[in-house]
Amino acid sequence: MFLTIKLHIATQLNLNLHANKISTCTNYNTKIRSKPICNPNSLILKVKDHIPTMHAVHSSSRPVKSSLIEPDGGALVDLVVPESKRASKALEAESLPKVNLTQIDLEWVHVISEGWANPLRGFMREDEYLQSLHFNSLRMKDGSLVNMSLPIVLAIDEETKGRIGSSSNVGLVGPNGGLVGILRSIEIYKHNKEERIARTWGTTAPGLPYVEEVITPAGNWLIGGELEVLTPIKYNDGLDNYRLSPQQLRNEFDRRQADAVFAFQLRNPVHNGHALLMNDTRKRLLEMGYKNPILLLHPLGGFTKVDDVPLDVRMEQHSKVLEDGVLDPETTIVAIFPSPMHYAGPTEVQWHAKARINAGANFYIVGRDPAGMSHPTEKRDLYDPDHGKKVLSIAPGLEKLNILPFRVAAYDTVEKKMEFFDPSRSQDFLFISGTKMRAFARSGENPPDGFMCPGGWNVLVKYYESLQAEEPSKQRAVLST
Structure with a gap:
């Protein structure tokens, strides 16, 4: 599955933009670290402490409410005992x-x-x-x-x-x-x-x-x-500050006076193709007339498969993306989505979209082969890469969620950065798969300049170096046994 290409936002049928506008460590692929590798407060502070002064976005003096989309079934449930x-x-x-x-x-x-x-x-x-x-x-x-x-x-x-x-x-x-x-x-x-x-x-x-x-x-x-x-669920892994509930997110959107919220779900490190997609989405929303669209960067934080990058590493990498200015901390909220991952393609992507409705997002970005994976026994994708975005546009119960069309992104070898794919000069574009990205990181080889911010890339390189350092000790343990 390509992580850097064919990033889409599916077209929502019957979309009417003008009408809508008014625990224990969850990383199963690595041992639990006694000390988190990223500062649990750094990202939250970056996101929350740099809030621009907002001007009224409506002529009415009534405060702007970002809860533009009602939770499924009415009021949010809160099942924690008082x-x-x-x-x-x-x-x-x-x-x-x-x-x-x-x-x-x-x-x-x-x-x-x-x-x-x-x-x-x-x-x-x-x-x-x-x-x-x-x-x-x-x-x-x-x-x-x-x-x-x-x-x-x-x-x-x-x-x-x-x-x-x-x-x-x-x-x-x-x-x-x-x-x-x-x-x-x-x-x-x-x-x-x-x-x-x-x-x-x-x-x-x-x-x-x-x-x-x-x-x-x-x-x-x-x-x-x-x-x-009996009590709120905590994981005590140094990342609980990122696990904002749907109600907490809605409160934060309201505090920031957002008039649109667009969510981006991912379980991989953020490269500059992802950032291009998110930044361009905000630009498009501004062009539609929204005054303060807020990005919910929402990495999946539950169970993931063994070769995925662990949550704590991803969160540190996301922090570097903000520090390096690839995404704007003033218009971005980073929080962890606590769901386990199924890798069930078009079936699962509906769940990912539905959950963000409950958190208050009224726009949802979807990429190529969302929630998909390679077939476990055959050399092919398990799902059609385009079916996820198509399913989101017709799925029952998701009609109120806005899903916008988008273009393909890849590495432009002429401009030396991630850009939207231009078929007229296809020979200038390089498609770097997730497998290739991980191979670069494991070998210590740098990807092309402009593929990922240097700070974020260093986080990945250090992670894979730590895995390689563990291998000899594991082999010695096996031999001694």
Whole structure:
């Protein structure tokens, strides 16, 4: 999958711009560091402390509100127990049958509890699961649809099911052994893994990362119910300050008096092609008449596959991008999206877009082959690279989200920088894949000047150097064993 090329923003059908304008460390591919490699406050301070003085963008004296798009299903859910009730809820949870959570289960608890999956109020019961699995949406009581393309479910095994018995509530225990919350009015139903995998990924080929990590070892039953979380989910990895909830983001957009919010989801380092895309999007929004469009740079922070760059490295790299002025800190908010990654292509990209609606973004940027990956057993892309952007333009429940068209970007060997691809001089453009970028970093070879800011590139080189330094010690350990 090319990281540096064919960056698009899909065309939204029935778009009416004028009408709309008024924990534990989550990096599974590296050992947990005792000390984060980036300052957890540096990026937040850069983003929040450089706020320009805003002029009124409407003739009305009423303060500008950036919450231009309502959360799915109405008000945002907040499933964290009020502090005054936590002690009694913890005692109740202790008395209930227990369900043990994996690290990825905990990430989903985090997602649900803050309203990213609004209006979902817990792990899915069977009717919600089937709607999500077969229709990629949920029907509300008023007959409207909200997008819900990924099943958000909790698996249990036979032994846990027997221990629960006839209890209608269960306590949830985190990976570290502490109580996390309560699941109420539960429903237990069969976990048909093959159906779930086939419907979500469109294949049952071996080697799908999320399937191997989460679904294959999971139990044969699913348990759904309404969630209560005893305390806000924290990971204590030095990055919790970046994990802003949908409500916190909406508050920040309001504070900055944004009149448009455009979100960019990524799970890779930011190179200058990404920056070109984001900066040009802001320029286009200004040309449409918006006065203060704000960028939500929103890297994915949950489970990722083993060869992806770890979250802490990505966050340090993003910080350098801001320090080097590639993106403007005054008009950019960097925050972590806590969802695990499925690599389910057009199915998953709907989830990524839907979640940003709940955070208040009313524009969404989508690139080539979003949420895709190479086929696990064949030498080809698992999904059509253009299907993600096409699906976003027609997906039920995403009609209110603006998705704009965009152009291809690549490295211009004449101008020595990332530029929009010009077919009339195609021989001047170089397409650098993510694999090639990682090969450069591993070998210590520099990419072409203008591909990535020097500070950000140095972060990647140091990361891959650290991996190479670990290899001899791992080999010695194996030999001694």
